[in-house]
Amino acid sequence: MAGILVCIEQRNGEIRKASLQALSEAKRLAGGDLPVAAVLIGEGVTASAAGLGANGASKVFVADDANLKLYSAEGYAEAVVKAAEAFGPSAVFFSGTAMGRDLAPRVAAKLGVGALADVVALSREGETFVARRPVYSGKAFTTVDSAGTSPQVISLRPNVFELEEGGGAAEVVALDGLALSIRAVVTEFLAAEGGEIDVAEADVIVAGGRGIKGPENLGLIRDLADALGGAVGASRAIVDAGWIGHSNQVGQTGKVVSPSLYIACGISGAIQHLAGMSSSKVIVAINKDPDAPIFKVADYGIVGDLFEVIPPMIEAIKAL
Amino acid sequence: MNCIVCVTSVPDTASVIKIGDDGKHIDETGIKWIVSPYDEYALEEALKLTEANGGEVTVVTYGPARSEAALRDCLARGAHKAIHVLGGEATLGDSFTIAKALAAAIKDQEYDLVLVGVQGVGTDNAQVGPMLAEMLNLPHVSGITSLDIDGGNLTAGREVEGGKEVVSSPLPALLTCHKGLNEPRYAALKGIMAAKRKPVDKIEVGTLGIDESAGGTYSIRSLELPPEKGAGTILQGEDDPAGAAKEVVQLLRAEAKAI
Ligand SMILES: Cc1cc2nc3c(=O)[nH]c(=O)nc-3n(C[C@H](O)[C@H](O)[C@H](O)COP(=O)(O)OP(=O)(O)OC[C@H]3O[C@@H](n4cnc5c(N)ncnc54)[C@H](O)[C@@H]3O)c2cc1C
Ligand SMILES: Nc1ncnc2c1ncn2[C@@H]1O[C@H](COP(=O)(O)O)[C@@H](O)[C@H]1O
Numbered sequence: 001m002a003g004i005l006v007c008i009e010q011r012n013g014e015i016r017k018a019s020l021q022a023l024s025e026a027k028r029l030a031g032g033d034l035p036v037a038a039v040l041i042g043e044g045v046t047a048s049a050a051g052l053g054a055n056g057a058s059k060v061f062v063a064d065d066a067n068l069k070l071y072s073a074e075g076y077a078e079a080v081v082k083a084a085e086a087f088g089p090s091a092v093f094f095s096g097t098a099m100g101r102d103l104a105p106r107v108a109a110k111l112g113v114g115a116l117a118d119v120v121a122l123s124r125e126g127e128t129f130v131a132r133r134p135v136y137s138g139k140a141f142t143t144v145d146s147a148g149t150s151p152q153v154i155s156l157r158p159n160v161f162e163l164e165e166g167g168g169a170a171e172v173v174a175l176d177g178l179a180l181s182i183r184a185v186v187t188e189f190l191a192a193e194g195g196e197i198d199v200a201e202a203d204v205i206v207a208g209g210r211g212i213k214g215p216e217n218l219g220l221i222r223d224l225a226d227a228l229g230g231a232v233g234a235s236r237a238i239v240d241a242g243w244i245g246h247s248n249q250v251g252q253t254g255k256v257v258s259p260s261l262y263i264a265c266g267i268s269g270a271i272q273h274l275a276g277m278s279s280s281k282v283i284v285a286i287n288k289d290p291d292a293p294i295f296k297v298a299d300y301g302i303v304g305d306l307f308e309v310i311p312p313m314i315e316a317i318k319a320l
Numbered sequence: 321m322n323c324i325v326c327v328t329s330v331p332d333t334a335s336v337i338k339i340g341d342d343g344k345h346i347d348e349t350g351i352k353w354i355v356s357p358y359d360e361y362a363l364e365e366a367l368k369l370t371e372a373n374g375g376e377v378t379v380v381t382y383g384p385a386r387s388e389a390a391l392r393d394c395l396a397r398g399a400h401k402a403i404h405v406l407g408g409e410a411t412l413g414d415s416f417t418i419a420k421a422l423a424a425a426i427k428d429q430e431y432d433l434v435l436v437g438v439q440g441v442g443t444d445n446a447q448v449g450p451m452l453a454e455m456l457n458l459p460h461v462s463g464i465t466s467l468d469i470d471g472g473n474l475t476a477g478r479e480v481e482g483g484k485e486v487v488s489s490p491l492p493a494l495l496t497c498h499k500g501l502n503e504p505r506y507a508a509l510k511g512i513m514a515a516k517r518k519p520v521d522k523i524e525v526g527t528l529g530i531d532e533s534a535g536g537t538y539s540i541r542s543l544e545l546p547p548e549k550g551a552g553t554i555l556q557g558e559d560d561p562a563g564a565a566k567e568v569v570q571l572l573r574a575e576a577k578a579i
Contacts, residue, residue, distance in 0.1 A: 070485075071485070073450060073453075073459075073460060073462075074459060077454075097480075097481060098463065098478070098479070098480035098481055099480065101446050101462075102450060102462045102463070103450075104447075105415065105445075105446075105447035105448075105449075105450040105451045105454075106450040106451070106453065106454050106460070108416065108447075108451065109416065109419065109450070109451040109452075109453075109454035109455055110454055113416065113537055114414060114415060114416035114417070114536070114537025114538050115415065115416070115445075115447055115451075115537075116538070117415075117444070117445045117446060117447055118444060118445075118446075130541070133444075134444065135413070135442060135443060135444055135543070136331070136335075136337045136346070136441075136442050136444070137333075137441065137442075137444060138546065139336075139337040139545075139546070140337050140339070140346070140543055140544065140545055140546070141543070141544050141545075141546060142344075142413075142540055142541075142542065142543045142544075143540075143541040143542045143543075143544075144413070144538060144539060144540050144541060145539050145541065146537055146538065146539070147535050147536055147537055147538060147539035148535065148539075149537045182459075183459035183489055183490055183493070184459035184460060184461055184487055184488070184489035184493065185487065185488055185489070186485045186486065186487050187475075187486050187487065187488050188485070188486040189483055189484070189485055189486075190483050190484045190485075190486065191482060191483040192482055192483045192484075198481045198482055200481060201481050201482075204579075228579060246465070246499050246500045247479050247500075249499070252333050252357075252441060253333070253357050253358070253441070253499055254499070256444070260578055261572070261576075261578040261579065271333070271334055271336070272333050272334070275333075278546065279546065281578070282572070282576045282578040283552075284568060284572070286557075288558075290554075295552065295554060297549060297552075298552040298554075299549075299552045299553070299576065300552055300553050300554075300555070300568050300571055300572065300576070301552055301553070301554040301555065302554075302555045302557040302561075302564045302565070302568055303554060303555070303556055303557055303558060304556070304557025304558050304561045304564060305557075305558075305561065308557070308561035308562075309557050309561045309564060309565050310565070311565075312561065312562035312565035312566060313565040313566075313568065313569055315565075316565055316566045316569035316570075317569055317579065320569070320573060320579070
C-alpha cells in the first residue's frame with residue numbers, strides 16, 4: 001500500500017499548527033493500513049523532525065539547507081517532489097496557508113497531476129480521497145476527487161481539522177542532492193505591526209462595516225476583538241474607503257474565513273460579504289436596521305446602535 | 321515589455337447560485353458573466369507596464385463561445401490582441417488541464433511577464449497560476465499586492481499570515497495578482513468601439529493536444545448549497561442596549577459556548 005506524505009510548514013524553525021492539523025488528519029484517514037510520512041523543509045530544522053512522530057508521522061524526510069531558509073516555490077517544490085519520489089505516496093497533503101496554497105499547485109504540476117485546494121472535509125475509499133470544498137466563495141460546496149490520477153495533491157483548510165497527539169518518535173531521512181536552482185527568492189519578511197492576528201488564521205473575528213461611521217471608530221471594533229483575543233475584519237466598503245488595509249477584508253474578493261465566532265458590526269450583509277463568512281460556526285450581528293440581510297445568517301442578532309451596544313458588551317466579556 | 325494576461329469568465333459576484341439539473345454544476349439561467357475580479361488587477365498591471373515601457377498586452381482565455389465577451393471587455397480596456405482557446409466547459413475546476421491548455425497556447429508567444437488572477441472567483445482554486453508557471457518553466461510569485469520592475473528584474477510584495485514577503489525574481493516570470501495591486505480602469509466608449517476591430521485568434525482546444533473527454537484530474541461528484549441555517553435569536557437593543565449586550569454575552573457563553 002502506498003501512503004500519505006504531509007508537507008510541514010515552519011517559520012523561523014517553529015512548526016505551524018495548520019501543518020500539524022493536516023498531519024493529524026492524514027493519520028486519521030490512514031487508519032492502520034496506510035503509512036504516513038512528513039517532509040520538513042528549511043534551514044536548521046533537522047532537530048525538530050523526529051518530534052513529528054507525535055502527530056502521526058512514522059518517517060520524516062528533511063531538506064535542511066541554507067538556500068531553503070526562506071520560502072521559495074521552486075526550491076521547496078523540488079524538495080517535496082524528491083520526498084514524494086522516495087516515498088511513493090498515493091496522496092500528498094498540504095495545509096492551506098499562504099505557503100501551502102502557493103506550493104501545492106507547483107508541486108502538482110511538477111508531478112504531472114492535478115490538485116484539490118482548500119478542502120474542508122475528507123474521506124477515503126481505498127486509496128482514493130474524496131474531498132469536500134467550498135466553491136463560489138462558499139455559496140456552494142462541491143464533492144470531488146482526482147479522477148483516478150495519482151498522487152492526489154490536496155490542501156486542507158487551516159483550523160478545520162482537529163490536531164491530535166500520541167505517537168512516538170519518527171525515523172528521520174535526509175534528502176540530499178537537491179539542485180535548488182531558485183529564481184524567485186524572498187529577500188525580506190516585513191512582520192505586520194503589533195503582531196496583529198490575521199483574519200485568515202483567527203478563531204474569533206470582530207468585523208466592522210460602514211456603520212462604524214469613520215476610521216476613528218475602528219478602536220471600538222479593536223477593543224471588542226481584543227477582549228475576545230480575536231482579529232479585526234472589515235467589509236469592502238471600509239477597505240475601499242481607506243479606513244483599514246485590504247488584508248482585513250472579508251468576502252468574495254477578500255478572505256474567506258470560518259472562525260468559531262464572527263461578530264459583524266454595522267455591516268449590511270451584502271451577498272459578497274456573506275460569501276466570505278457565512279460558514280463561521282457562530283455569527284453575531286449588530287445593526288440598527290432590523291431588515292439588514294446580515295440578520296438572515298446570524299445566530300444571534302442585536303438590533304441597535306453599535307456605539308451603544310459594543311461598550312457594555314466589552315464590559316460584560318471582561319466580567320466573565 | 322510584452323505581457324500575457326490570462327482571464328476567465330465567472331458569474332457576476334452578485335449572482336445567487338442555484339444547482340443545475342445534473343447536480344454537479346450551477347444552473348446558468350439568468351447568470352451574468354464577467355471577467356473574474358482578480359483578473360482585472362492582472363490586466364490593469366499589464367496595461368500600466370506596457371504604457372510605461374512599450375510592448376503589447378495579449379489576453380488569453382480558455383472557455384466556451386460566451387467567454388469571448390470577457391476578451392472583448394479586456395480589449396476595450398486597452399489590451400492589444402486576444403487568443404480564445406475554445407472549450408473548457410467539461411474541464412471547469414480542473415486546474416491542471418486548464419493550465420496545460422493555456423501553456424500550449426502561450427508557449428510560442430513572446431513575453432516578459434505572464435499575469436493571472438490570484439484565484440478564479442467561483443473555482444476558488446488559486447492553482448492555475450503556479451501550475452502554468454511550472455509548465456512554462458517560469459519562476460512565479462503569487463498573490464502580489466505590489467510590483468516594481470527594474471530592467472530584467474522584478475520585486476513583488478505578497479501578503480502572508482502575519483506580514484508581507486518581498487520577493488525578487490528575474491524576468492520572464494509569472495505573477496498572480498491580488499486586490500491592492502492597482503485600481504482597475506473601466507472601458508470607455510471609445511475603447512469599446514476600437515475593441516470591435518482588434519484581432520481575436522480562435523483555437524479549438526483539441527488542436528492543442530487536449531482531449532477534454534479523457535477524464536482530466538478533477539472529477540466532480542456533486543454540487544450542493546450550504547446547509548440552511550435555522551432562524552437566529554434576535555434581541556431588541558434600541559431601548560436597552562446595555563441589557564441586550566449583557567444578554568448576548570451570556571448566550572454566547574452558556575448556549576453557543578463560543579466564548
Ligand atoms: C465585484 C464585487 C466584489 C465585492 N467583494 C466584497 C467583499 O469581498 N467583501 C465585502 O464586504 N463586500 C464586497 N463587495 C461590496 C458589497 O457589495 C457591499 O457594498 C459591501 O459589503 C457593503 O459594506 P457595508 O456592509 O460595510 O456597508 P453598507 O452596505 O453601507 O452597510 C452599513 C450597515 O451599517 C448599518 N449601520 C449604520 N449605522 C449603524 C450604527 N450606528 N449601528 C449599527 N449599525 C449601523 C446600516 O444599517 C447598514 O446595514 C463587493 C462588490 C462587488 C461589486
Ligand atoms: N479557463 C481559463 N482561461 C484563462 N485563464 C484562466 C482560466 N482559468 C483560470 N485562469 C487564470 O488563472 C487564475 C486562477 O484561477 P483558479 O486556479 O481557477 O483559481 C484566474 O484568475 C485566471 O487568471
